Amino acid sequence: MYGGIELGGTKIICAVGTGPAEVQAETRFPTTTPGEALTRMLAFFQPYRLAAIGIGSFGPISLHRDAPDYGSITTTPKPGWAHTDILGPIGRTLNVPVGFDTDVNAAALGEWRWGAGQGLNTFIYLTIGTGVGGGGISNGRLMHGLLHPEMGHIRLPRDQEIDPFVGLCPYHGDCLEGLASGPAMRARWGVSAESLPADHPAWQLEARYLALACVSFMCILSPQRIILGGGVMHQRHLFPLIQREVQTLLNGYIQAPTVLQDIDSYVVPPALGNQVGILGAFALAEQAALEQQALQQ
Amino acid sequence: MYGGIELGGTKIICAVGTGPAEVQAETRFPTTTPGEALTRMLAFFQPYRLAAIGIGSFGPISLHRDAPDYGSITTTPKPGWAHTDILGPIGRTLNVPVGFDTDVNAAALGEWRWGAGQGLNTFIYLTIGTGVGGGGISNGRLMHGLLHPEMGHIRLPRDQEIDPFVGLCPYHGDCLEGLASGPAMRARWGVSAESLPADHPAWQLEARYLALACVSFMCILSPQRIILGGGVMHQRHLFPLIQREVQTLLNGYIQAPTVLQDIDSYVVPPALGNQVGILGAFALAEQAALEQQALQQ
Numbered sequence: 001m002y003g004g005i006e007l008g009g010t011k012i013i014c015a016v017g018t019g020p021a022e023v024q025a026e027t028r029f030p031t032t033t034p035g036e037a038l039t040r041m042l043a044f045f046q047p048y049r050l051a052a053i054g055i056g057s058f059g060p061i062s063l064h065r066d067a068p069d070y071g072s073i074t075t076t077p078k079p080g081w082a083h084t085d086i087l088g089p090i091g092r093t094l095n096v097p098v099g100f101d102t103d104v105n106a107a108a109l110g111e112w113r114w115g116a117g118q119g120l121n122t123f124i125y126l127t128i129g130t131g132v133g134g135g136g137i138s139n140g141r142l143m144h145g146l147l148h149p150e151m152g153h154i155r156l157p158r159d160q161e162i163d164p165f166v167g168l169c170p171y172h173g174d175c176l177e178g179l180a181s182g183p184a185m186r187a188r189w190g191v192s193a194e195s196l197p198a199d200h201p202a203w204q205l206e207a208r209y210l211a212l213a214c215v216s217f218m219c220i221l222s223p224q225r226i227i228l229g230g231g232v233m234h235q236r237h238l239f240p241l242i243q244r245e246v247q248t249l250l251n252g253y254i255q256a257p258t259v260l261q262d263i264d265s266y267v268v269p270p271a272l273g274n275q276v277g278i279l280g281a282f283a284l285a286e287q288a289a290l291e292q293q294a295l296q297q
Numbered sequence: 298m299y300g301g302i303e304l305g306g307t308k309i310i311c312a313v314g315t316g317p318a319e320v321q322a323e324t325r326f327p328t329t330t331p332g333e334a335l336t337r338m339l340a341f342f343q344p345y346r347l348a349a350i351g352i353g354s355f356g357p358i359s360l361h362r363d364a365p366d367y368g369s370i371t372t373t374p375k376p377g378w379a380h381t382d383i384l385g386p387i388g389r390t391l392n393v394p395v396g397f398d399t400d401v402n403a404a405a406l407g408e409w410r411w412g413a414g415q416g417l418n419t420f421i422y423l424t425i426g427t428g429v430g431g432g433g434i435s436n437g438r439l440m441h442g443l444l445h446p447e448m449g450h451i452r453l454p455r456d457q458e459i460d461p462f463v464g465l466c467p468y469h470g471d472c473l474e475g476l477a478s479g480p481a482m483r484a485r486w487g488v489s490a491e492s493l494p495a496d497h498p499a500w501q502l503e504a505r506y507l508a509l510a511c512v513s514f515m516c517i518l519s520p521q522r523i524i525l526g527g528g529v530m531h532q533r534h535l536f537p538l539i540q541r542e543v544q545t546l547l548n549g550y551i552q553a554p555t556v557l558q559d560i561d562s563y564v565v566p567p568a569l570g571n572q573v574g575i576l577g578a579f580a581l582a583e584q585a586a587l588e589q590q591a592l593q594q
Contacts, residue, residue: 060552075552122442134517138435138442145419145435145519146553153550154513157454171550216451220431220517222442253450253468255357255372256443
């Protein structure tokens with residue numbers, strides 16, 4: 001049995017289970033202070049005998065295992081949470097191996113284990129909701145490097161005549177997140193994304209920005225698939241718009257049958273739906289348990 | 298002793314050697330027809346007893362080892378070269394293991410083995426010359442996926458008032474290659490890049506586009522370093538312009554000391570200089586030889 005924590009900036013979900021077929025207990029509560037959150041997380045898991053715990057966390061976080069702050073949230077603007085050690089207190093108190101990664105890398109790992117990323121070596125998971133974030137698997141391992149990906153902050157072309165909205169990223173204005181997140185849609189159109197009808201021009205514009213992002217992913221990483229999740233992607237009519245726009249933008253340059261003829265199996269929704277976050281945390285837990293087993297042998 | 302082939306769209310370089318300290322013999326000739334080129338390559342290597350050969354090729358190429366066309370150039374517009382098997386005739390005739398990859402992945406591997414990528418898990422090598430191409434190492438292995446990276450074709454924001462030039466990529470107009478290659482600079486300014494003085498505004502604009510590309514690389518892959526090579530980057534005054542522009546564009550968002558305080562060791566020239574292509578081919582050969590040894594054990 002694994003424990004999973006989906007540590008978001010606004011809410012926290014904890015669960016125990018083994019995979020999609022078995023999510024035994026679950027609790028959710030708002031992300032208040034680190035002290036209160038840790039107390040509630042530990043109280044939830046204490047009754048269970050767990051093999052490991054996985055944590056998919058909002059970021060930025062420290063992922064270098066030899067860094068003194070490994071397992072911490074680092075420079076977040078969220079009050080009280082900057083430089084908060086998460087992995088340490090949970091691992092010590094519950095005395096189990098802990099897997100720790102970004103929320104989006106956790107989701108990617110969940111899709112790799114049980115969902116739309118199964119059997120792939122290289123793919124990207126992008127979530128479009130309150131913010132825009134991305135993670136993935138490259139050469140069979142979660143994407144880490146200097147830090148971790150921050151895919152929401154790539155810059156995109158914006159035609160000022162078609163879209164005079166200057167974007168709302170506090171750092172970059174009209175980066176991907178600044179142009180295409182749920183709050184950006186609300187700010188641009190004056191109503192929430194969910195309330196816009198499917199034939200509203202908002203969706204074609206949204207599809208254009210997300211397709212431009214997909215094209216950057218494809219040209220830079222050459223992923224075998226792109227999974228698009230998050231609240232905005234609940235609008236399933238976005239998928240065909242994005243798929244067509246990716247083909248238009250590439251203009252035949254990437255000669256792969258899956259892009260040219262089968263793009264609806266290339267740009268896809270998460271197979272795990274709303275469970276992707278917590279199942280990703282289970283997958284991180286499983287990885288941590290396997291790593292500890294390997295070390296003990 | 299290894300053989301190396303730098304198979305470019307305009308010229309081919311063949312060499313034998315072991316690494317930077319020893320490049321024994323070298324020949325270069327124009328890329329005419331595949332038949333003529335293969336004959337000259339084979340004639341050059343025939344006298345040597347080689348452990349393996351590495352080929353860094355112009356693309357697109359087939360890199361999936363289980364594909365029937367593995368080791369071929371695929372859909373190139375270069376007359377006579379589409380769907381040309383390269384690896385097959387060389388491996389069969391010379392009867393040695395052959396490593397085969399894109400010219401830019403080969404260069405990245407060379408820098409990893411002997412140059413500016415040593416010891417890194419994840420980095421990017423971008424070349425800016427007649428075209429713009431990129432490769433790299435991700436999680437300790439060359440970047441492969443659906444096909445291979447095509448980094449020159451990401452889309453970038455272009456301010457039409459500052460730069461009315463529409464780009465010259467035949468597929469995408471103003472993608473990175475369309476805006477920032479050597480021929481794009483010549484088309485925009487009417488003279489070759491080399492003849493523009495260091496204080497010409499062309500360089501600030503060029504630095505802006507290359508910095509935008511670096512920002513996309515950083516947000517998507519989180520590389521530990523970005524190596525910029527190719528003819529345009531012989532203009533070393535570009536490096537500080539790009540480094541400053543990367544910092545301006547990121548605006549403090551990526552809180553890593555190497556980006557904030559030490560960016561001249563983050564965005565760097567190739568350590569192997571003009572030898573990067575042929576040394577990369579040696580590194581591919583070495584990898585192929587090691588793989589065969591592992592298979593035989």
